[in-house]
Amino acid sequence: MEISMRQAFLKNFMGHSPDWYKLAIILFLIINPVVYFFIDPFTAGWLLVIEFIFTLAMALKCYPLQPGGLLAIEAVLIGMTSPAQISHEIVNNLEVILLLIFMVAGIYFMKQLLLFLFTKLLLSIRSKRALSLAFCLASAFLSAFLDALTVIAVVISVSVGFYAIYHQYASSGKETVTLSDDEFIDSTEKRQTLDQFRAFLRSLMMHAGIGTALGGVMTMVGEPQNLIIAKHAGWDFVNFFLRMAPVTIPVFVCGLLVCYLVERFKLFGYGAELPERVRAVLEDNAQKSAARRTKQEKMQLIVQGLIGIWLITALAFHLAEVGLIGLSVIILATAFCGITEEHALGEAFEEALPFTALLTVFFSVLAVVVDQKLSTPFIQFVLSAVPSSQLSLFYLFNVVVIHVSVN
Numbered sequence: 001m002e003i004s005m006r007q008a009f010l011k012n013f014m015g016h017s018p019d020w021y022k023l024a025i026i027l028f029l030i031i032n033p034v035v036y037f038f039i040d041p042f043t044a045g046w047l048l049v050i051e052f053i054f055t056l057a058m059a060l061k062c063y064p065l066q067p068g069g070l071l072a073i074e075a076v077l078i079g080m081t082s083p084a085q086i087s088h089e090i091v092n093n094l095e096v097i098l099l100l101i102f103m104v105a106g107i108y109f110m111k112q113l114l115l116f117l118f119t120k121l122l123l124s125i126r127s128k129r130a131l132s133l134a135f136c137l138a139s140a141f142l143s144a145f146l147d148a149l150t151v152i153a154v155v156i157s158v159s160v161g162f163y164a165i166y167h168q169y170a171s172s173g174k175e176t177v178t179l180s181d182d183e184f185i186d187s188t189e190k191r192q193t194l195d196q197f198r199a200f201l202r203s204l205m206m207h208a209g210i211g212t213a214l215g216g217v218m219t220m221v222g223e224p225q226n227l228i229i230a231k232h233a234g235w236d237f238v239n240f241f242l243r244m245a246p247v248t249i250p251v252f253v254c255g256l257l258v259c260y261l262v263e264r265f266k267l268f269g270y271g272a273e274l275p276e277r278v279r280a281v282l283e284d285n286a287q288k289s290a291a292r293r294t295k296q297e298k299m300q301l302i303v304q305g306l307i308g309i310w311l312i313t314a315l316a317f318h319l320a321e322v323g324l325i326g327l328s329v330i331i332l333a334t335a336f337c338g339i340t341e342e343h344a345l346g347e348a349f350e351e352a353l354p355f356t357a358l359l360t361v362f363f364s365v366l367a368v369v370v371d372q373k374l375s376t377p378f379i380q381f382v383l384s385a386v387p388s389s390q391l392s393l394f395y396l397f398n399v400v401v402i403h404v405s406v407n
Contacts, residue, residue: 017062024054025067032071033078041080045372048075052365065358072364081367089363089370095231096224097356098323103221104352106311106329107150109339112297113304114142114154115161122158123286128200128273129263132207136259139211140252144219145312148212149351155208159201162282169281170194199272206270207259214255218248221315221322224359236318296338303336 003011014022028051036044051071055064075081090097107114121138125131135155142151170190185191216222220230220240230240262270307329314325334345369375382393 014062014066021058021061025070028067029070029074032074036078036080041372042374045080045368045374048080048368049365049374052362063354063358065354065361068358068361068365072361075364075368081364081371085367085371086364089367090360093228093363095321095323096227097359098321099221099224099227099326100356100359101326101349101352102323102330103146103326104150104355105348106326106333107146108348108351109330109333109337110146110304110308111150111154111157113301113308114151115158116301118155118158119286122162122204123279123283126274128271129260131274132204132259132263132270133256135204136207136211136214136256139208140215140218140255143212143215144222145315148216148222149355151212152205152209153351155205159205163197163201165285166197166278166281167194193275193277196272196275197278199269200274203263203270203272210255210259214248214252218244218252219315227322237315238318300337304333307332307336 010022014025032044032048032051035047048071052064052068055062055067055071058064076083076086118135118138121134122131125134139151139155170185170193185194217226218241220226220235220237226240230236233240235243262268265271310332311325311329314320314328315322319325320328330345330348334340339345378397382390382397385393
C-alpha cells in the first residue's frame, strides 16, 4: 500500500522503536526549549539530564546514541552549552576515548585465545560449583586488564557455540534456522536434557557477568570511569589497585561467596549441572577441533598469549597511556597473526565505536551540567552536612544515579 511522505518520515524516525518511544523523544525535543526560555535554564538542564538517563534506561528499545544525540544537539542549539565546552570535556577525557577505541579493538584480535581458555575451563572442570567459581574468577581477572564487554562477549560466544553443537546433535544432525527451534528433537529425554543445558549455560554466563563487574572495579583500566578517577587523582595502575583494595577485595570475596552459595543451594534458578550426555558430545567435538587445528593456528594462540603478558606488564608498570598500549596490542596481534587487510582490521572497531560515540554524547550532557551548574546544590548540601556523613551522602547519591544510568 502506498504511504504518504509524512508516514514515511515517521517510519524512518528512530527506525523500529515503538511509537510511544518515538512520541516521547519528540515531546522531549518540544518541551526543552519551552522550559529553557520561559521557565528556568536550571530546571531545563536537569530535565535534559533526566531525559538522557531515560534513553539509557530504554536502551533495548533504541540504542541511546540517536535519542541522546538529538537531545545533545538541541542543547547546543538553544544555548544550554557550547561546542567549545563540549570540546573541553572531550579533551579532558581523551584517555577514556582512546581506551575504548584501541583497547576494545585490541582485545578483539585476542578472542581466539580467550575462546580457547574458556573452552578448556568448561570441559576440564566437572564440579558445577568449582566451574562457576572458575568462570567468575577468570572473568574478573580478564576484566581487570581487558574490556569487560569483550570478555562477556567471548563467554556468550563460547556458550552459544556449545549450545549449537548439542542442539544440532539433538536435532538428529539437522541445522535449524534458529537455536530456539526444537522442531526436529523427537525425544522427550533430549528435550529435557536441552532444557537443563540451557539452565546450565545461563547460570555460567551470569557468573561471568558478575565476575567482570568484580574485576573491573579493581584497576584503573577495568572500567572507563576508573581511568577518569585515576587521572584526576594522579594514581598509576598499582596505586589505584592498592588504594581501592580495602573496598574491592572484600566485595570480590563476597561476590565469590554468593556465587558458591547460589550454586550450592540451587537458589534462584542456579545449580543446574552439565548433563553427561552433553559433556560427551562436547568433548568429542573438542577433540575433533583440536585434531583439525593447524600449526599456524597453534602459533597464533602462542603469540596471543605472549601479547597478553605484554599487555598486563605494560599496564602494571604504566609504560604508556592505556589507549596507546591498546594500539600496540592491535599492531602486534595483527602483524604476527597475519591480519593485514583493511576490511579485517575494520571489523575490530565495530564493537568499540558505537559506545565511543555514545560516550561523546554523554560528554555533551556533562557540558550542560557544567555550564548550568546543575551539581552545585547537591555539592553544597553534602558539604554543609556533618563531616562524618559527607562520604556516605556522596556514596548514596552515586548509588541512586547508577541504578538508572551508566557510571
